[in-house]
Amino acid sequence: MSLASLIGRWAMQPFSHALPPLGDTERAALEAGTVGFEGRLFAGRPDFDVLTAVGPNQLRAREEAFFSNEVPALCRMLDDHAIDQARDLPPEVWRFLREKRFFGMIIPEAFGGLGFGHFAHASVVARIASVNVATAVTVMVPNSLGPAELLLRYGTDAQKDHYLPRLADGRELPCFGLTSPYAGSDAAAIPDRGVLVEREFQGRRTRGFLVDFDKRYITLAPVATVVGLAFHAIDESRPEGQRELGITCALIPVPHEGMEIGRRHRPMDSAFMNGPIRGRQVFVPMDWVIGGEPQVGQGWRMLMECLAAGRAISLPALGSAMQQTALYVSNAYGQIREQFGLPVGKFHAVAGLIAQMSAELYASDAARRFTAAALDAGERPSVASAILKVQLTEAGRRAVNHGMDILGGKGIISGPSNLLGVAYRQAPIAITVEGANILTRALIVFGQGAVRCHPHVLDEMAAVQAKDETALGQALIAHGKHVAVNLWHSLFGAPVLGDPPEALAAEARLIARMSAKYALTADLAMGLLGGKLKRMELLSARLGDVLAHLYLASACVWRYRVDAAPELLPFAQAAIRLQLDEAGKILRDLYANLPTPGRRLLGALVLRRTAHLAPLRDVQLMALAELLRTRPDVVARLVPDLAEPGPGGLRDLMQAMALGAQLGDETAALNKVLRRTRSLDEAARSATDPALALAYLQAADKVIQVDDFEGPAREPEAADLSRAPAVQPAPSGPPPSARPPERTIPPRVPAT
Known part of the structure; x- marks a missing residue:
C-alpha cells in the first residue's frame, strides 16, 4: 500500500467529520465562475508576469464613439437636484436612453444591441454615476443580472429572437x-x-x-x-x-x-x-x-453563474464613481474655500484626508479595471467579483463621508448647489444590494475563496465525497508541502516571482511576503478550526479582507505597468502601502482572536518581519496633497470617469476650477485683496486681466454660497418680536403616507 493510501485511510474519517456539509445551492455558488489572480495570492505565490499578462483596457471604435458622443450628451441632460426633487428621470432622458440603446449595452449587435465589452459597460455606468446615481442605476439594471443576460446565456432561440431586440431598443423594460x-x-x-x-x-x-x-x-x-x-x-x-x-x-x-x-x-x-x-x-x-x-x-445555477461576473461590473462602477466625484469635489473645494487666510485644502487635517482618498481611489480603480480586463479576456472570477463589490462600495461610502467632512456646512444644505448630499444619502444602497456587504464579507469572500482559490482544498473535498483514500492522501501530501513552503517564506522572506515594474520592486516584495503569510494563516485557521470556521464569521471575514487588500495591492502593480504614467507613481506606491498596512492590521487582529492555545506564539512567528509595513507618514500624505493641488493633469488621470453634468453645483465647481487654472498663482493674490476690500469688482481690478479675475471671483463665490428657499407664511403681526408666533393649524386631509405613490411610466417607442 502506498504512502498516499495509508495517509488517506487514516484521514478519511476525521476529514469526513471536519469538512462542512454542502447543500446543492452552496455547491452551485462555490462552483460558479473561474479563479483568477486571487488564486495565486491564496496560494502564497503571486507571479507578477501572470499579473501583467492581463492586457490593458481597450475600447473598440464603436465604444469610443459612444463615449465621445452619447455619454457626454446624456450627462449634460442630467440635473442631479432636479431629478432628485422630481423623483423620476425627465421624459426626454427616458426617451434618449431608449433611442441610443443604453439599455442594450450587453446585447450583441446581431440582436440590435450595442454589444459592448465589460470595461466599456462599466465605464458608461461610472461616468453617468459621477453626475447622477439614479440614472446610472436605471441604465445599469437592464445590463446586469436579469432577463437580457439570462436569455443570452440560457434562453431558447425563440425567446432570444422575440425579447432581445425589444430589450435592446427599449420597447421592453x-x-x-x-x-x-x-x-x-x-x-x-x-x-x-x-x-x-x-x-x-x-x-x-x-x-x-x-x-x-x-x-x-x-x-x-x-x-x-x-x-x-x-x-x-x-x-x-x-x-x-x-x-x-x-x-x-x-x-x-x-x-x-x-x-x-x-x-x-x-x-x-x-x-x-x-x-x-x-x-x-x-x-x-x-x-x-x-x-x-x-x-x-x-x-439557481443560472443566477450564480451570471453573478460570478456581474458583481464585478455595475456596483463597483458606482463605488468608483462616488470616489472620483468625492475626490474631485474635496480637492477643488479645498482650493477655493478659504478660512483663517488659507485655502482649507492646505490645512494638514484636510490635506491628509484628501491624500488618503486619492490613494484609496488609485487602488479601487486599479482593481476595477484589472478585473474588467480579465472579464474581457474570458475569465469569470467569482471571488474577485465579490471582493470588488464589497471593497469598492465601501470605499465609495468612505470617500463621500470624507468629502462631507471637508465641505462642512456647504455639504449639508440641500439644493441645486449641493455637491455631495444626494450621493451621501444614496451610498448605503450600493452597500446593500446584490448581497449585503456584511454577508458577503462574512460568508462569501473567504468561504468561496477557501474552496475555489486554495490549490488543494477542492481536491480534498472531492476525494472525501468520493471516498477515495488514495486521492485524499495525495492531496494531503501536496497540501503539507504547500504549508511548509509558505512557513519558510513567512519566516525568512518570499521570492518575487516574475518581473514587476522596477519602480515598484520594493512594494512587490512586500506583496509576495504578505501573500505567503496570508496563505499560511488561512491553512492554520482551517486546520485548527475545521468546519467550525464556517460559523466563526468574524474570523472568516478577516481572512476575506486580507485577501481583498492583497488583491487591490496587486492590481496597483498591474495598473502602473499598463498605464505607463510615471506621474502617478507616488499614488501607486501609497495605494499599495495603504492596502498592505490594512492587511497587516487585520492579520494581527485575527491572531489575537483565534480561539486556540498558543495563538500569541503563532502570531509572533507568522507576522515576523512585518514591522516596516507602517502606514504612510504625514510627509508622504502632504506630498500627495501638494500634487493634487498643483497638478490638474494628475487629478484628471485619477478621475477619468468624471463627466460634465447639467446645471448645478458640480458644474459650477468645474467652471470655477477652469477659470482658476487660467489665472494660476494669481488667485492667491486676488483672495488677499478680496479679504481687504470685500468687493469682487475692486479685487478684480488689481489683476493683470480684470475680466478673467472677475469671472473667477464670481464663479468661486457661487461655489461658496449655499441655497435658501422660501420660508413658511407668516401673519403680519408675527413680525412683532414681542409677541409669540402664531401656532399654525394642523393641515387637513390624510397624511402623506396615506397617499398612493406616484407612478411615471415612460412612453413606449413604437415598434418598427
Missing part, C-alpha cells in the same frame, strides 16, 4: 424578481412556489406553473414591461421527496392575470424606480421558462 420579504440574503430560501399544472391558455391546453409569489426591492418594477421571476418549481404528481424541481426562472409580460405591479418603494428617497411585485395563482406557461422545460430547476 425589464426587471428581475428574486428577493422576498422572508428571503433576502438567503435568496435560495425564497418561499415563492409554482406548482406544475395543465390548463387552458390562449385557446389550447398548456403545461406550466401556477405561481404564488411576493417580491420586494425590485428595481425598475414600477415601469417594467417584462418581469423575470425566480420561484421554486414543484411537481405534485411525483412521489413524496421528489416533488421539488428546484429554483426556476421565467419571463412574465406586463400586464398578466394575477400579477400586481406598479407600486413603488423609495430607497433612501432616491429617484430611480424600485418596487414590489406580487402574484396570486399566476399561470406561467412552460414556454415562458427561460430556456424552456430543460432548464426547469436550473435557476
Whole structure:
C-alpha cells in the first residue's frame, strides 16, 4: 500500500467529520465562475508576469464613439437636484436612453444591441454615476443580472429572437424578481412556489406553473414591461421527496392575470424606480421558462453563474464613481474655500484626508479595471467579483463621508448647489444590494475563496465525497508541502516571482511576503478550526479582507505597468502601502482572536518581519496633497470617469476650477485683496486681466454660497418680536403616507 493510501485511510474519517456539509445551492455558488489572480495570492505565490499578462483596457471604435458622443450628451441632460426633487428621470432622458440603446449595452449587435465589452459597460455606468446615481442605476439594471443576460446565456432561440431586440431598443423594460420579504440574503430560501399544472391558455391546453409569489426591492418594477421571476418549481404528481424541481426562472409580460405591479418603494428617497411585485395563482406557461422545460430547476445555477461576473461590473462602477466625484469635489473645494487666510485644502487635517482618498481611489480603480480586463479576456472570477463589490462600495461610502467632512456646512444644505448630499444619502444602497456587504464579507469572500482559490482544498473535498483514500492522501501530501513552503517564506522572506515594474520592486516584495503569510494563516485557521470556521464569521471575514487588500495591492502593480504614467507613481506606491498596512492590521487582529492555545506564539512567528509595513507618514500624505493641488493633469488621470453634468453645483465647481487654472498663482493674490476690500469688482481690478479675475471671483463665490428657499407664511403681526408666533393649524386631509405613490411610466417607442 502506498504512502498516499495509508495517509488517506487514516484521514478519511476525521476529514469526513471536519469538512462542512454542502447543500446543492452552496455547491452551485462555490462552483460558479473561474479563479483568477486571487488564486495565486491564496496560494502564497503571486507571479507578477501572470499579473501583467492581463492586457490593458481597450475600447473598440464603436465604444469610443459612444463615449465621445452619447455619454457626454446624456450627462449634460442630467440635473442631479432636479431629478432628485422630481423623483423620476425627465421624459426626454427616458426617451434618449431608449433611442441610443443604453439599455442594450450587453446585447450583441446581431440582436440590435450595442454589444459592448465589460470595461466599456462599466465605464458608461461610472461616468453617468459621477453626475447622477439614479440614472446610472436605471441604465445599469437592464445590463446586469436579469432577463437580457439570462436569455443570452440560457434562453431558447425563440425567446432570444422575440425579447432581445425589444430589450435592446427599449420597447421592453425589464426587471428581475428574486428577493422576498422572508428571503433576502438567503435568496435560495425564497418561499415563492409554482406548482406544475395543465390548463387552458390562449385557446389550447398548456403545461406550466401556477405561481404564488411576493417580491420586494425590485428595481425598475414600477415601469417594467417584462418581469423575470425566480420561484421554486414543484411537481405534485411525483412521489413524496421528489416533488421539488428546484429554483426556476421565467419571463412574465406586463400586464398578466394575477400579477400586481406598479407600486413603488423609495430607497433612501432616491429617484430611480424600485418596487414590489406580487402574484396570486399566476399561470406561467412552460414556454415562458427561460430556456424552456430543460432548464426547469436550473435557476439557481443560472443566477450564480451570471453573478460570478456581474458583481464585478455595475456596483463597483458606482463605488468608483462616488470616489472620483468625492475626490474631485474635496480637492477643488479645498482650493477655493478659504478660512483663517488659507485655502482649507492646505490645512494638514484636510490635506491628509484628501491624500488618503486619492490613494484609496488609485487602488479601487486599479482593481476595477484589472478585473474588467480579465472579464474581457474570458475569465469569470467569482471571488474577485465579490471582493470588488464589497471593497469598492465601501470605499465609495468612505470617500463621500470624507468629502462631507471637508465641505462642512456647504455639504449639508440641500439644493441645486449641493455637491455631495444626494450621493451621501444614496451610498448605503450600493452597500446593500446584490448581497449585503456584511454577508458577503462574512460568508462569501473567504468561504468561496477557501474552496475555489486554495490549490488543494477542492481536491480534498472531492476525494472525501468520493471516498477515495488514495486521492485524499495525495492531496494531503501536496497540501503539507504547500504549508511548509509558505512557513519558510513567512519566516525568512518570499521570492518575487516574475518581473514587476522596477519602480515598484520594493512594494512587490512586500506583496509576495504578505501573500505567503496570508496563505499560511488561512491553512492554520482551517486546520485548527475545521468546519467550525464556517460559523466563526468574524474570523472568516478577516481572512476575506486580507485577501481583498492583497488583491487591490496587486492590481496597483498591474495598473502602473499598463498605464505607463510615471506621474502617478507616488499614488501607486501609497495605494499599495495603504492596502498592505490594512492587511497587516487585520492579520494581527485575527491572531489575537483565534480561539486556540498558543495563538500569541503563532502570531509572533507568522507576522515576523512585518514591522516596516507602517502606514504612510504625514510627509508622504502632504506630498500627495501638494500634487493634487498643483497638478490638474494628475487629478484628471485619477478621475477619468468624471463627466460634465447639467446645471448645478458640480458644474459650477468645474467652471470655477477652469477659470482658476487660467489665472494660476494669481488667485492667491486676488483672495488677499478680496479679504481687504470685500468687493469682487475692486479685487478684480488689481489683476493683470480684470475680466478673467472677475469671472473667477464670481464663479468661486457661487461655489461658496449655499441655497435658501422660501420660508413658511407668516401673519403680519408675527413680525412683532414681542409677541409669540402664531401656532399654525394642523393641515387637513390624510397624511402623506396615506397617499398612493406616484407612478411615471415612460412612453413606449413604437415598434418598427
